[in-house]
Amino acid sequence: MPLIERIQHLDEVRAWRGTIQLEGVYTAGVAGERWLRGLQEGKIYGTRCPRCRYTYVPARRFCERCLGPLGKDTWIEVGPSGTLVSWTRLHVAPDGTRQVPPRTLGLIRLDGADAVLVHELIDGQEWTSGMRVEAVFRPPAERSGSIRDLLGFRPLSP
Amino acid sequence: MAGRRVAIVGAGMTKFVRRALETGQELAWEAASKALESCEMTLDQIDAVVLGSAPDAFDGVHMKVEYLSPGAGAWGKPTIRGYVGGGTGVFAAIQGWYHIASGMFDTVLVVCEEKMSSCHPHPQAAFNYIFDHTLERPLGPNLLWIFALEMNAYMTKYGLTKRDIAMVAVKNKRNAADHPAAQLGDPHITIEDVLNSEVLAWPVQRLDVSPTSDGAVAIVMAAEHIARRVTNKPVWVEGVGWSLDTQYWTNRDLSYPTYVEEAARKAYAMAGIREPRKEIHIVEPYDPFDYKELHHLEGLLLADRGKAAELIALGIANRDGDMPVTPSGGLLGVGNPIAAAGLMKVAEIFWQLRGEAGKRQVPGQPRRGLAQAWGDLMQVGTVIILGI
Ligand SMILES: [Zn+2]
Numbered sequence: 001m002p003l004i005e006r007i008q009h010l011d012e013v014r015a016w017r018g019t020i021q022l023e024g025v026y027t028a029g030v031a032g033e034r035w036l037r038g039l040q041e042g043k044i045y046g047t048r049c050p051r052c053r054y055t056y057v058p059a060r061r062f063c064e065r066c067l068g069p070l071g072k073d074t075w076i077e078v079g080p081s082g083t084l085v086s087w088t089r090l091h092v093a094p095d096g097t098r099q100v101p102p103r104t105l106g107l108i109r110l111d112g113a114d115a116v117l118v119h120e121l122i123d124g125q126e127w128t129s130g131m132r133v134e135a136v137f138r139p140p141a142e143r144s145g146s147i148r149d150l151l152g153f154r155p156l157s158p
Numbered sequence: 159m160a161g162r163r164v165a166i167v168g169a170g171m172t173k174f175v176r177r178a179l180e181t182g183q184e185l186a187w188e189a190a191s192k193a194l195e196s197c198e199m200t201l202d203q204i205d206a207v208v209l210g211s212a213p214d215a216f217d218g219v220h221m222k223v224e225y226l227s228p229g230a231g232a233w234g235k236p237t238i239r240g241y242v243g244g245g246t247g248v249f250a251a252i253q254g255w256y257h258i259a260s261g262m263f264d265t266v267l268v269v270c271e272e273k274m275s276s277c278h279p280h281p282q283a284a285f286n287y288i289f290d291h292t293l294e295r296p297l298g299p300n301l302l303w304i305f306a307l308e309m310n311a312y313m314t315k316y317g318l319t320k321r322d323i324a325m326v327a328v329k330n331k332r333n334a335a336d337h338p339a340a341q342l343g344d345p346h347i348t349i350e351d352v353l354n355s356e357v358l359a360w361p362v363q364r365l366d367v368s369p370t371s372d373g374a375v376a377i378v379m380a381a382e383h384i385a386r387r388v389t390n391k392p393v394w395v396e397g398v399g400w401s402l403d404t405q406y407w408t409n410r411d412l413s414y415p416t417y418v419e420e421a422a423r424k425a426y427a428m429a430g431i432r433e434p435r436k437e438i439h440i441v442e443p444y445d446p447f448d449y450k451e452l453h454h455l456e457g458l459l460l461a462d463r464g465k466a467a468e469l470i471a472l473g474i475a476n477r478d479g480d481m482p483v484t485p486s487g488g489l490l491g492v493g494n495p496i497a498a499a500g501l502m503k504v505a506e507i508f509w510q511l512r513g514e515a516g517k518r519q520v521p522g523q524p525r526r527g528l529a530q531a532w533g534d535l536m537q538v539g540t541v542i543i544l545g546i
Contacts, residue, residue: 024218029181
């Protein structure tokens with residue numbers, strides 16, 4: 001029987017509690033800075049590798065397939081509409097509690113892109129893989145240059 | 159020499175800086191693409207990738223080598239992480255060597271990256287969690303404790319002064335002034351500057367210590383038949399060695415790095431070197447602290463115990479001396495993005511042996527050099543010997 005099951009109450013053994021306290025301060029990077037500024041302006045950019053004919057979204061500074069640079073001339077606007085590749089509905093939160101109401105996440109291939117973006121699906125509807133969707137941005141005054149400047153995706157209005 | 163012959167055929171690095179705008183992926187890409195460019199190879203000519211990086215906590219990404227992999231050209235390739243803490247940079251090159259020596263691969267791209275500026279309040283904070291959780295962490299230890307206790311033990315045993323040791327910091331920071339990628343090169347630094355710098359944990363002062371840095375370095379390694387096609391100046395791996403001391407750091411001989419001697423003896427045996435002081439022409443020992451360069455020179459058997467400081471004092475270790483030590487400027491001068499710093503030392507030997515080190519070039523056409531790093535819980539020694 002595993003040891004952990006024999007210790008029914010942690011207080012019965014001498015135990016020390018410890019936490020690992022570190023904070024991360026991250027940079028978005030050369031491509032990331034520019035990509036997030038684009039979102040703030042309501043635009044979704046990709047970078048297209050001319051050699052591999054592959055368009056990355058979010059935009060990258062280099063092509064992982066050939067390690068070629070993706071400079072300014074490779075930036076193209078993609079979307080804002082695209083196709084839902086797959087979706088899931090989350091009923092349990094990361095801390096183990098019930099997620100009420102549930103959240104829905106999708107993988108979206110934006111028009112003009114090869115790479116696939118993960119983001120929220122704005123709920124209250126039925127989702128099916130293959131359906132057409134479009135990006136919904138926050139109002140300009142609420143944008144901060146973050147992935148959350150995109151509220152998510154909703155079914156493309158016909 | 160075990161296995162097939164292996165050469166380094168290309169190298170590239172980013173600048174080492176305090177805080178890079180680039181993401182870790184972008185740093186890795188810059189180094190990897192420069193290394194490939196340097197030998198006019200393309201990614202599709204690479205069989206496998208070795209990616210070295212020290213604790214995940216620095217970049218703040220768990221499984222960070224998987225995160226970094228796009229920048230290192232790992233897409234669709236057999237890829238392995240190299241990780242022995244500070245010893246990683248040299249160990250990653252050793253892994254590249256055995257990938258090829260074994261016959262498994264013909265070409266390997268070795269990339270080492272570290273982005274320490276992500277870690278707050280200070281990268282040292284990540285090291286608070288490497289100690290025994292029950293017996294040491296309640297005392298609030300940090301790495302400086304080890305270094306200060308070790309430096310004091312070393313000074314006491316051999317009667318060395320702070321001034322003897324500060325000469326290393328001066329030499330390396332002056333050497334780094336000639337390195338285009340250096341963070342802390344200073345052609346005018348003096349011993350007094352080191353001795354007057356802020357005391358961190360006696361006897362360790364601010365300028366005895368390397369900085370924290372962001373940066374990446376990459377090398378391209380190839381089997382002999384490829385290497386001879388790619389370049390007319392292949393730099394051969396002649397020997398490698400690595401060894402681990404006890405995790406109970408208080409039990410180590412604090413005045414002598416046994417783990418380095420064990421690693422060095424393996425590497426010398428493989429390279430057929432009997433008299434390292436005559437047969438090694440340039441050396442890049444790991445120098446995160448000035449006293450560690452001395453410590454490591456002794457562990458490498460390149461100086462008698464307690465006598466490495468004389469090599470510095472007599473100018474033998476200068477770039478134009480009989481045995482140049484850390485001609486790059488080292489971690490003290492070029493900077494210390496942990497894993498990348500170790501691989502920078504390997505790259506420096508590569509450039510020096512090819513006569514491509516620019517203003518840093520040591521005279522006399524050196525034919526053999528050694529790079530060494532040190533890490534894990536200050537207990538691993540990693541050594542590589544290169545020759546032309
Ligand atoms: Zn490409």
